[in-house]
Amino acid sequence: MSTLWKSRYSLRTRQIRSSAIRELLKMVEKPHMISFAGGLPAPDVFPAERFEEACEKVLSRHCAVALQYGATEGYDSLREMIARHMARYGILTKAENVLITSGSQQALDLIGKLLTNSGDRVLVEAPTYLGALQAFSVYGAQYLSVPVDADGLRTELLEDTLRLGAKFIYSLPNFQNPAGVTLSEERRKQLIMLADKYGVPIIEDDPYGQLRYEGEHIAPLLVLDRKRMRRDGDDYSFGNVIYLSTFSKTLAPGLRLGWIVAPTDVIAKLVQLKQGADLHTSTFTQLVAYEVARGGFLDQHVKRIRKVYRERRDVMLEALEEFFPSEVTWTRPQGGLFLWISLPQGMDSQSLFRAALAENVAFVPGDSFYASNGLESNRHLRLNFSYCAPAQIREGIRRLSVAVKSQLCSSTCRRAEMDSALDAALAHKV
Amino acid sequence: MSTLWKSRYSLRTRQIRSSAIRELLKMVEKPHMISFAGGLPAPDVFPAERFEEACEKVLSRHCAVALQYGATEGYDSLREMIARHMARYGILTKAENVLITSGSQQALDLIGKLLTNSGDRVLVEAPTYLGALQAFSVYGAQYLSVPVDADGLRTELLEDTLRLGAKFIYSLPNFQNPAGVTLSEERRKQLIMLADKYGVPIIEDDPYGQLRYEGEHIAPLLVLDRKRMRRDGDDYSFGNVIYLSTFSKTLAPGLRLGWIVAPTDVIAKLVQLKQGADLHTSTFTQLVAYEVARGGFLDQHVKRIRKVYRERRDVMLEALEEFFPSEVTWTRPQGGLFLWISLPQGMDSQSLFRAALAENVAFVPGDSFYASNGLESNRHLRLNFSYCAPAQIREGIRRLSVAVKSQLCSSTCRRAEMDSALDAALAHKV
Numbered sequence: 001m002s003t004l005w006k007s008r009y010s011l012r013t014r015q016i017r018s019s020a021i022r023e024l025l026k027m028v029e030k031p032h033m034i035s036f037a038g039g040l041p042a043p044d045v046f047p048a049e050r051f052e053e054a055c056e057k058v059l060s061r062h063c064a065v066a067l068q069y070g071a072t073e074g075y076d077s078l079r080e081m082i083a084r085h086m087a088r089y090g091i092l093t094k095a096e097n098v099l100i101t102s103g104s105q106q107a108l109d110l111i112g113k114l115l116t117n118s119g120d121r122v123l124v125e126a127p128t129y130l131g132a133l134q135a136f137s138v139y140g141a142q143y144l145s146v147p148v149d150a151d152g153l154r155t156e157l158l159e160d161t162l163r164l165g166a167k168f169i170y171s172l173p174n175f176q177n178p179a180g181v182t183l184s185e186e187r188r189k190q191l192i193m194l195a196d197k198y199g200v201p202i203i204e205d206d207p208y209g210q211l212r213y214e215g216e217h218i219a220p221l222l223v224l225d226r227k228r229m230r231r232d233g234d235d236y237s238f239g240n241v242i243y244l245s246t247f248s249k250t251l252a253p254g255l256r257l258g259w260i261v262a263p264t265d266v267i268a269k270l271v272q273l274k275q276g277a278d279l280h281t282s283t284f285t286q287l288v289a290y291e292v293a294r295g296g297f298l299d300q301h302v303k304r305i306r307k308v309y310r311e312r313r314d315v316m317l318e319a320l321e322e323f324f325p326s327e328v329t330w331t332r333p334q335g336g337l338f339l340w341i342s343l344p345q346g347m348d349s350q351s352l353f354r355a356a357l358a359e360n361v362a363f364v365p366g367d368s369f370y371a372s373n374g375l376e377s378n379r380h381l382r383l384n385f386s387y388c389a390p391a392q393i394r395e396g397i398r399r400l401s402v403a404v405k406s407q408l409c410s411s412t413c414r415r416a417e418m419d420s421a422l423d424a425a426l427a428h429k430v
Numbered sequence: 431m432s433t434l435w436k437s438r439y440s441l442r443t444r445q446i447r448s449s450a451i452r453e454l455l456k457m458v459e460k461p462h463m464i465s466f467a468g469g470l471p472a473p474d475v476f477p478a479e480r481f482e483e484a485c486e487k488v489l490s491r492h493c494a495v496a497l498q499y500g501a502t503e504g505y506d507s508l509r510e511m512i513a514r515h516m517a518r519y520g521i522l523t524k525a526e527n528v529l530i531t532s533g534s535q536q537a538l539d540l541i542g543k544l545l546t547n548s549g550d551r552v553l554v555e556a557p558t559y560l561g562a563l564q565a566f567s568v569y570g571a572q573y574l575s576v577p578v579d580a581d582g583l584r585t586e587l588l589e590d591t592l593r594l595g596a597k598f599i600y601s602l603p604n605f606q607n608p609a610g611v612t613l614s615e616e617r618r619k620q621l622i623m624l625a626d627k628y629g630v631p632i633i634e635d636d637p638y639g640q641l642r643y644e645g646e647h648i649a650p651l652l653v654l655d656r657k658r659m660r661r662d663g664d665d666y667s668f669g670n671v672i673y674l675s676t677f678s679k680t681l682a683p684g685l686r687l688g689w690i691v692a693p694t695d696v697i698a699k700l701v702q703l704k705q706g707a708d709l710h711t712s713t714f715t716q717l718v719a720y721e722v723a724r725g726g727f728l729d730q731h732v733k734r735i736r737k738v739y740r741e742r743r744d745v746m747l748e749a750l751e752e753f754f755p756s757e758v759t760w761t762r763p764q765g766g767l768f769l770w771i772s773l774p775q776g777m778d779s780q781s782l783f784r785a786a787l788a789e790n791v792a793f794v795p796g797d798s799f800y801a802s803n804g805l806e807s808n809r810h811l812r813l814n815f816s817y818c819a820p821a822q823i824r825e826g827i828r829r830l831s832v833a834v835k836s837q838l839c840s841s842t843c844r845r846a847e848m849d850s851a852l853d854a855a856l857a858h859k860v
Contacts, residue, residue: 005692008598009699010569013545041498046497046498048489051489052489055485059478059481059482063478065684067473067481067682067684068471068476069468102686105705105707113440114439115443116440117441131706134705134706135706137706138543139440201435242435252498253497254498254499254714255497256532256708265435269439272446273446275535275564276535276564276565277536277565278536278539279535279561279686280686281686282715284684284685285715
């Protein structure tokens with residue numbers, strides 16, 4: 001019946017691949033499954049009562065605004081609050097530089113629309129956030145990848161890649177999704193310097209920056225870029241960096257509220273693109289978020305979340321130490337929601353995924369987070385530690401270790417078999 | 431400072447024109463202004479108490495779902511409710527054929543993404559909904575326009591235009607925005623027949639269909655298209671029509687909740703595109719809308735809105751009769767939010783807009799609603815009758831009539847002046 005539609009699809013529609021992750025996650029919805037797969041905040045930290053009070057206030061006092069159409073830029077009081085809130089993390093900005101988006105994902109879609117022509121090359125980290133790849137690919141982005149290590153993007157490899165010509169750089173400097181690693185201050189400065197040298201703008205995606213559990217806060221790229229050009233501008237000036245963040249990890253993802261910090265003329269263009277995309281983000285959720293967050297609640301709440309997630313991260317790290325074989329390694333994130341496991345050569349994350357499902361534990365195989373499939377892309381797993389309660393985390397890691405050991409054994413056995421087959425062949429001089 | 435960004439803009443970003451309407455609407459926010467400009471529902475019909483109850487219930491009973499990430503397709507109970515609700519308007523459909531969108535505007539954006547390659551020609555009504563032009567243009571749409579009259583799209587002109595090759599047809603059959611006209615059943619059948627003959631799919635945009643104040647409900651294009659192919663399919667089959675609607679005019683636009691009805695394989699593609707665009711629509715607003723609308727409330731509430739808006743339409747029509755000169759004509763919409771005024775030759779809506787602002791009354795000049803600027807595009811105004819209270823409507827039309835008369839006089843005077851200048855020239859044989 002819908003061959004007519006299929007024959008009318010745009011090129012970009014024909015090119016989207018079905019998301020492997022999405023198909024996998026369907027299998028995860030079994031009872032008794034312990035899932036480290038999603039990037040979900042813990043529902044136990046949702047401040048339900050505070051939301052109830054906020055809704056009552058919004059509806060009894062501001063109903064005519066909250067339920068009506070609103071400005072594409074966003075609700076002014078919320079934009080002002082976000083500007084104040086970001087100042088605590090060193091980002092000085094004015095409300096007019098803040099555009100409210102329907103989640104951070106929409107920010108990525110609007111950035112893709114704003115900057116990408118079909119065939120443009122976007123420089124991304126390897127691995128990087130899957131949703132960004134999805135958002136940019138729709139506009140025909142091609143990718144240049146630079147690997148990350150424990151200190152984030154390997155900036156010593158950046159210059160060679162920049163010489164190939166990048167439209168923009170997309171970076172997640174804090175507690176990166178999926179690898180959980182953080183870009184060191186030294187490397188941030190190198191990144192800023194090279195972006196300036198090659199005239200390539202940077203999109204700084206920072207959904208997790210507020211969730212640091214240990215170590216010192218490192219200045220965002222936006223701030224370091226301002227320092228670079230201190231002589232030209234004031235504390236509020238913009239250079240080569242646009243900054244994105246969200247309430248999804250601090251208040252609630254179900255609100256779909258994110259924001260973009262950018263120069264006013266860029267904001268003006270983004271507003272025009274957003275008008276065509278969804279007119280504006282829900283005024284109702286914006287007013288509710290404002291009432292929930294105001295009066296210092298957001299800061300208090302972030303402290304509480306940090307405490308809960310820090311404990312969960314520690315439980316996961318301890319369980320990994322206890323149960324996992326020494327051939328397997330992992331990152332030790334100082335914040336955020338994820339850690340990243342590397343399997344030894346010969347093992348592969350897709351087979352491990354199937355073995356893990358049989359043990360009733362789930363994760364996301366690392367392949368999805370690479371712009372291009374390299375040799376290494378199938379040897380990683382992303383584990384989320386924010387969603388499950390500590391006891392579940394421990395049990396889940398134990399189950400996963402069973403799957404890992406069985407795979408490790410079979411991969412070692414396979415190698416041994418191959419070796420002996422080779423020996424036999426050599427002996428018979430076949 | 432942001433020359434770097436400007437030099438990196440995509441072609442589509444360079445091509446977007448600043449929206450005239452948007453600039454105009456800024457002028458409208460003066461005190462004492464009576465505005466017929468926006469497409470805003472009356473805030474006095476927002477069911478604030480029902481929303482309060484719904485929020486309390488959602489947050490006390492379903493908080494972990496409402497504030498969490500959700501499925502891209504939408505909240506299942508809401509999709510089922512929408513399917514049941516649409517059946518009252520003759521549209522039989524299953525929940526799996528309903529995709530929840532972040533307002534109807536996002537539906538248009540997703541349709542643009544799904545179908546449009548740069549340079550594709552989209553057949554639209556003249557005039558048509560401005561937001562659709564914005565949404566499709568971002569993907570490089572070109573336009574073919576077919577005029578509307580009191581019975582909607584002039585289908586007798588359709589075939590010649592279809593021969594030029596259209597990727598899809600975008601139509602607003604009920605109480606069209608901006609013209610307020612409704613496509614007759616006869617013409618709907620012709621449109622269906624011609625779309626089938628030329629193999630061109632139809633996007634049926636129906637935000638106002640539920641708001642009929644008089645006359646008989648006319649079957650949607652989706653339903654008539656099913657009848658055309660009755661022998662092939664069952665009552666739930668799909669042919670050449672995708673249908674869009676929204677809660678913006680029945681519950682509240684501040685929720686940003688719309689939906690698309692389409693074959694499941696088209697829904698699957700749209701889901702992938704939506705994932706990249708905003709992951710999913712706010713679960714919180716979806717659950718709240720479901721709790722507000724359930725148990726028959728939506729139907730009751732729609733009845734109430736019809737009563738309120740019908741009165742306002744009548745007051746506007748009466749005031750137009752009373753105050754306006756006979757040279758000016760207007761449509762008599764059987765539903766929806768808008769009526770459309772046509773000025774006599776020589777007058778122009780932009781000058782009238784400035785004169786009207788001086789009288790403290792606002793509207794949207796018709797130009798913005800045409801895909802291409804023709805001779806006729808500057809002789810129309812769109813008036814909204816849902817937002818202002820009846821007394822304001824009457825006073826606003828009186829003020830507008832003052833502006834109209836002054837412009838009419840000056841245009842007549844100008845013509846008289848030109849005539850006498852011509853006479854003089856002829857007399858002197860210049």
